[in-house]
């Protein structure tokens with residue numbers, strides 16, 4: 080069953096994520112994707128994640144699609160103006176890429192080419208509107224398209240945004256994204272089920288499936304780093320301790336992730352697992368969670 | 371106002387190294403206010419250049435003068451005769467001042483002594499901060515009087531990205547997220563509903579802009 084059909088059928092959704100590397104070697108990425116393809120509905124392909132120059136998400140999405148593994152093409156507004164965004168979208172469609180995750184994108188200054196020009200001609204909301212417009216047979220300027228795509232757009236939200244202004248604005252923007260055509264939502268990494276449940280209460284009535292983000296921990300150091308540097312991430316002390324004390328980091332990481340998946344089954348409409356190199360352990364996470 | 375900073379001394383010295391008679395020209399407007407290119411800074415730069423030349427055994431005569439506004443040919447005309455006695459001019463005006471001077475004087479090279487960095491205002495702590503990017507379609511009426519074009523690192527006009535931490539921008543822990551400021555202001559003004567409106571991507575203006583004033 081394709082991702083869109085899974086979303087439309089109301090099934091509990093499972094997606095994972097792969098990050099193209101720096102260079103042309105796709106060996107490991109393809110091996111990882113093959114290893115999990117039967118357990119998930121689609122795989123996100125990141126777009127120069129953290130503003131680090133890498134192999135492009137469109138090419139990798141296309142290759143996955145060719146292999147029968149359904150991609151979710153991540154598209155950011157960081158590097159492309161509205162001409163390039165629309166053109167890349169049409170290119171994606173002819174290359175068999177249908178699901179697109181609309182993102183604003185990190186600032187280039189955070190990456191490995193900090194001198195690069197930040198584009199941000201559009202943002203995540205206008206990118207979603209753009210897909211709606213293309214799906215309707217026109218470009219942003221109102222010109223008619225010969226051959227019309229039918230994208231299945233998604234968007235993201237950060238449930239761990241600063242309480243108060245940060246979270247309120249995330250919710251307002253999420254509503255705008257849904258209004259602009261987002262059909263599924265993936266969240267930033269969640270580590271704590273109680274606060275996630277509170278967040279889910281806030282989005283009740285938004286009527287778009289929300290997929291809880293799960294980042295697989297690699298070490299206590301990584302957890303501490305994310306707590307300090309990644310917006311909206313707060314790994315609880317108990318998980319940091321478990322990762323520090325364990326003799327088998329992978330096993331503990333799988334346990335933490337599967338606990339989250341299990342909890343989310345009754346809270347939201349799916350999970351998005353970011354394994355960051357441990358993709359092959361995703362089946363274990365799902366097994367343990369009883370999926 | 372336009373905010374500028376004095377270039378590193380080594381760069382200025384390198385720019386004028388082939389000249390032995392240089393006129394430093396300041397501007398009495400924005401760059402005087404932001405303490406980078408007024409009469410005082412002209413004095414400081416002139417004496418530093420003289421001292422440096424002397425210690426390196428170089429022949430350098432440095433003249434000084436400051437106009438009220440370097441970006442207006444009318445003021446530049448007044449120093450035409452004085453300028454003629456020099457091989458080069460080191461302008462302490464903003465980029466607009468340097469160009470007006472070069473255009474008006476025509477056959478004397480005019481070099482910038484400042485890096486022009488932004489438009490902004492005083493930050494109340496002795497510094498200045500960027501607050502407008504001259505986008506050509508002001509949206510301050512929808513953003514509580516706080517400009518996301520100039521003050522959000524990504525110039526987002528539709529609400530924040532997901533990168534703010536503790537209310538600070540993802541690019542720097544020393545900079546408040548513009549949307550955090552906008553939200554707080556809109557709450558105070560009772561205008562939070564404005565955030566729900568979607569702003570279409572701006573029409574990017576074409577450089578150079580021009581403003582004609584018919585008589």
Ligand code: SF4
Pocket residue numbers: 501502503504505506507508509510517518519520
């Ligand atoms: S929106 Fe911002 S950049 Fe544009 S004119 Fe207004 S203050 Fe200046």
Ligand code: SF4
Pocket residue numbers: 521522523524525526529530531532533534535538539540541546547548549550
């Ligand atoms: S953190 Fe705030 S100011 Fe910084 S880029 Fe994101 S929205 Fe803009």
